[in-house]
Amino acid sequence: MTGYSHFAIVGLLAAALFITAPATGETPAGAGLVPPAPAAPPAPRPAPEPVRRAETAFSPALVYGDRVLSEDTTWRGEVLIEGVVAVAPQATLTVEPGTVVRFRRKGVQAPLLVVQGRIVAAGTRETPVLFTSNFAAPAPGDWQGILLLGSEKNNLLENCRIEGAESGIEALFSSVTLKGVRAEHAGTGMKFQDALVTMDAGGFSDCDTALHFSDSEATLRNLSLTGNRLGLTALRSSIYLFEANLSGNQGAAFSGDACRVKIQGGAVLGNGSGVTLIGCQGSLTGARLAKNREYGLSLKESRVRVTGNVISGNGNNGVIAADGGAVAWDNAIFENAGYDLYNAGGEEFRAPGNWWGGMAPKIFDNGGRGRVLYAPVLGARPQPR
Numbered sequence: 001m002t003g004y005s006h007f008a009i010v011g012l013l014a015a016a017l018f019i020t021a022p023a024t025g026e027t028p029a030g031a032g033l034v035p036p037a038p039a040a041p042p043a044p045r046p047a048p049e050p051v052r053r054a055e056t057a058f059s060p061a062l063v064y065g066d067r068v069l070s071e072d073t074t075w076r077g078e079v080l081i082e083g084v085v086a087v088a089p090q091a092t093l094t095v096e097p098g099t100v101v102r103f104r105r106k107g108v109q110a111p112l113l114v115v116q117g118r119i120v121a122a123g124t125r126e127t128p129v130l131f132t133s134n135f136a137a138p139a140p141g142d143w144q145g146i147l148l149l150g151s152e153k154n155n156l157l158e159n160c161r162i163e164g165a166e167s168g169i170e171a172l173f174s175s176v177t178l179k180g181v182r183a184e185h186a187g188t189g190m191k192f193q194d195a196l197v198t199m200d201a202g203g204f205s206d207c208d209t210a211l212h213f214s215d216s217e218a219t220l221r222n223l224s225l226t227g228n229r230l231g232l233t234a235l236r237s238s239i240y241l242f243e244a245n246l247s248g249n250q251g252a253a254f255s256g257d258a259c260r261v262k263i264q265g266g267a268v269l270g271n272g273s274g275v276t277l278i279g280c281q282g283s284l285t286g287a288r289l290a291k292n293r294e295y296g297l298s299l300k301e302s303r304v305r306v307t308g309n310v311i312s313g314n315g316n317n318g319v320i321a322a323d324g325g326a327v328a329w330d331n332a333i334f335e336n337a338g339y340d341l342y343n344a345g346g347e348e349f350r351a352p353g354n355w356w357g358g359m360a361p362k363i364f365d366n367g368g369r370g371r372v373l374y375a376p377v378l379g380a381r382p383q384p385r
Helices: 004-019
Strands: 063-065 067-069 074-075 078-081 083-088 090-096 098-104 112-115 118-122 129-133 143-149 154-157 160-163 165-172 173-181 182-193 196-200 203-214 215-223 224-226 230-235 238-242 245-247 252-257 261-266 267-271 273-278 279-287 288-290 293-298 303-307 310-312 317-322 327-331 332-334 341-343
Touching: 098 112, 118 129, 160 165, 165 173, 173 261, 230 238, 245 252, 261 267, 288 293, 293 310, 310 317, 317 332
Parallel strands: 063 078, 067 083, 074 090, 078 098, 083 112, 090 118, 098 129, 112 143, 118 154, 129 160, 143 165, 154 173, 160 182, 165 182, 173 196, 182 203, 196 215, 203 224, 203 230, 215 238, 224 245, 230 252, 238 261, 245 267, 252 273, 261 279, 267 288, 273 293, 279 303, 288 310, 293 317, 303 327, 310 332, 317 341
Antiparallel strands: none
């Protein structure tokens, strides 16, 4: 044994015992002292290449980083914003027809236009004003948006298009008039809090939410909200909606909670659901609510006058009611896949003088707990209002 230390000999004997142990199905004594060699770790996968989007080629006349506009300023041609540009309370920003304002992100902060003074961006139909990102194909969140902050002056945007923002326009404690303004490819097309808003002939598409109002007052005429996830949502607001087109939105076309509403004319077609009113007051008159996936109209604890509407061809129920004292008359309610009128509450629902497609109405009365008073029945379809 010359040449081996005592510890080396013990190690060799242990190895020999392990190797020559009979295959009895039992773990040989001392086997746990010699763990198997660990498996080689899998080769790391290469990180995916970031998606690169093409930028638009442009030659801006003005380039802004972080900047406060303390005096009246006019923009024309191509303007590039790479930071936060603020219009001071005493200043007015004028954007001339045909101007293109591009926003390019540099670093973490998304570029943003803040208006505490006044903005007047008045394009024409032939030469609109464009607010967009630096990419050829703008996507939601490329830039933050236009923020009106405590600006109660005569802000005006006319014949403008807003693309690729997180929120195209956000107005907080401000007033604004919008004429022919479109918001596209945005997180939220426009949102308003404690604001006074007048809109005419605008459009919203490819937004997560087209319009959101909270604690605001809005008069909206001839709007088109198409192809968004949600159309218009409102909380504790006064909403006057005239001759609007709400179609092809994946979820609710119009959702109001604790609002005063006046919806007159227009069409709510092919959405996930039509008009949803919870704890609201007001009226719904002369509109067409048809071919929505779920229902045409839902009234929960709402005191709303429903007259002169066409509610048909919806994928489930035409009208859903649950208490609140709403009344429906002089409507055409027919050919809905589920019930024409579904009373989910415990109170009576009054629906006299409606046309049910020339057939007996399909009515659910909550197992007799929520009667529906539908007599008399119109013998002919009422004329549009």
